[in-house]
Amino acid sequence: MTGAVACIDLAGTTVADGDIVETAFAEAIATLGIVSGTAAFERAVARFRDTRGASDAAVFRSLFDEPRAQAAHMAFERSYDQLVDRRGLFAVPGAADTLKRLRSSGVRVCLLTGSGRRTQARVLDALDWWDRADLTLSPEDAARDRPCPDLVLTAALRLGVDDVRHVIVCGATAPAIESGRRAGAAVLAGVLTGPHSRDDLLAAGATHILPTVADLPALVHADAAPARDHG
Structure with a gap:
């Protein structure tokens, strides 16, 4: 993509x-x-x-x-x-490689969180991930909270996306997926490593269900048509 x-x-x-x-x-x-x-x-x-x-x-x-x-x-x-x-904090297996693979293929990465900027910085410090993304955003960077689309649209604006259909959203919660759906993102990949179930993610609008974020690069590089389940 x-x-x-x-x-x-x-x-x-x-x-x-x-x-x-x-x-x-x-x-x-x-x-x-x-x-x-x-x-x-x-x-x-x-x-x-x-x-x-x-x-x-x-x-x-x-x-x-x-x-x-x-x-x-x-x-x-x-x-x-x-x-x-x-x-301590630990990356989901394959997560660091996922970020590297996406960026090396020309996909810009924005790391999002529902936590405040201070907590987000604590996570990025603990994992030494400041150089793993092109942009990091927290709720303080958007006017409205998820599931409103503001955080995803802020990422799109700051990274110069000219079409929201070029936006991919990957998250483990219903508000993250719904936010991407409201923003018009083409790919809404729900992953099963977080607090919400496959049914929760599908109800929020997920176009794909992945076992983990490690499966995201293959989905992105395939320019996959929407499918309900990849796990």
Whole structure:
């Protein structure tokens, strides 16, 4: 796909962080008195899981008033940093090679995240990935949160795409896929290494389902026609 841009997510798509994100969320809401074993905790965790792929800040705002949402988000970022220090972060097998193969073939790569810029930088630092992409974007770079198309369209504008049909979106969450669909991307590749199921990704508009991001270069280079499942 000549002149293409691939918008690829971090957590769950290229980064295998185990349960770090969910643990950080649980620790963050605990600072506001919502602790494991309570109905409020179960509701909050269910909300968090359902909305993975949207911005972390938006999830907290959906649960709390603004001052408490900001406090919870700050606590989340602190917990995330501490957990990364203790446990480390690891790339999904084949992810680093995928980024290299795409860029070497002329496909520009934008790494996206639903986390804040600070957390995104922590991930890129931990993996030494700053030179793996042509652009990195976080929710602060767009006017509206996913599943609105703003983040994908921002990537397209900044990287000079002249046709949204040259945009490829690859993600492991429904909001990431729906955002790409609303932006008009031609390829919407859902991967099964993250929090949302094949059915969730298809319902969001995925044109392809891949076992992992390692399968993305073959799909892109084949200029594949939309297919419902490649895994």
